[in-house]
Amino acid sequence: MSKLETNYTEFSDPRVVALYDTLNPFGIDSEFFCKQAEKLSAKTIIDLGCGTGLLTHELAKRGHEMIGIEPSAAMLAAAQSKPNAEQITWIQGSFEKTDSLQVDMILMTSHVAQFFLEDNEWQEVLYAAYQALKPNGYLVFDIRRLTNPPFIGWPTEENRKKFENTNAGPVEWWFKLVHVENRRVRYELHYSFVQFGEEIVSMNELIFRTQDEITQALLDAGFKMETIYGNWDGSLVTSASPEMIFVASK
Numbered sequence: 001m002s003k004l005e006t007n008y009t010e011f012s013d014p015r016v017v018a019l020y021d022t023l024n025p026f027g028i029d030s031e032f033f034c035k036q037a038e039k040l041s042a043k044t045i046i047d048l049g050c051g052t053g054l055l056t057h058e059l060a061k062r063g064h065e066m067i068g069i070e071p072s073a074a075m076l077a078a079a080q081s082k083p084n085a086e087q088i089t090w091i092q093g094s095f096e097k098t099d100s101l102q103v104d105m106i107l108m109t110s111h112v113a114q115f116f117l118e119d120n121e122w123q124e125v126l127y128a129a130y131q132a133l134k135p136n137g138y139l140v141f142d143i144r145r146l147t148n149p150p151f152i153g154w155p156t157e158e159n160r161k162k163f164e165n166t167n168a169g170p171v172e173w174w175f176k177l178v179h180v181e182n183r184r185v186r187y188e189l190h191y192s193f194v195q196f197g198e199e200i201v202s203m204n205e206l207i208f209r210t211q212d213e214i215t216q217a218l219l220d221a222g223f224k225m226e227t228i229y230g231n232w233d234g235s236l237v238t239s240a241s242p243e244m245i246f247v248a249s250k
């Protein structure tokens, strides 16, 4: 295997998956998605790429009927091991698993939409989402805007983020840019388990489609554009916004 091949270990290695909620706790982005679900009166929701299910569980707690879909067995197992998991429908897979479902809202949160690297796959995701929504249903997802360099402000090897008290003892975390090519960003995430002198590296790739490209793909799939937010405070998108949070309706 080439040293540069993606492995997305952050989602597959149980030692790293066990850290996910510590490194990515419930935050203002999660609260934003909860508010959208409430505001748009979504009774049934698919959380596509639900990961460890932090948001899925919170939405279930707030009274929404939740379906969590996730390709990674390790992430799904973490989601299913949380209290009250039996109140949620869990499905291993991706967008192809939505074909027998009809819901009020589909969420893709924490930049799940950027993992669909190929344009034909991305368009298939949007078509599948459209089919799985009831009339007047909503698709809501976030896309991080590409900066130069990407991921400004993320911890680097020289400036690691330290987590003292994880289940695996102290862990240091940082990112390293590998390359940027045609809006696709390849990067490493390093997890150093200090106590064991062990380091796990996740090689990831994300695509940063532009606002116009995403809008066009949504329209091509049949969606109507509702709102594009630019940040978690609910402000509308501008060319300087760090995020593009799309709300499209059927």
Ligand SMILES: C[S@@+](CC[C@H](N)C(=O)[O-])C[C@H]1O[C@@H](n2cnc3c(N)ncnc32)[C@H](O)[C@@H]1O
Pocket: 011, 024, 048, 049, 050, 051, 052, 053, 054, 055, 069, 070, 071, 072, 075, 093, 094, 095, 108, 109, 110, 111, 112, 115, 116
């Ligand atoms: C950054 S995590 C976000 C997890 C969760 N949505 C959250 O907000 O915490 C990205 C998730 O997308 C999932 N993912 C990656 N490729 C996917 C695909 N093709 N279809 C669905 N989910 C995918 C990963 O397994 C991972 O759980």
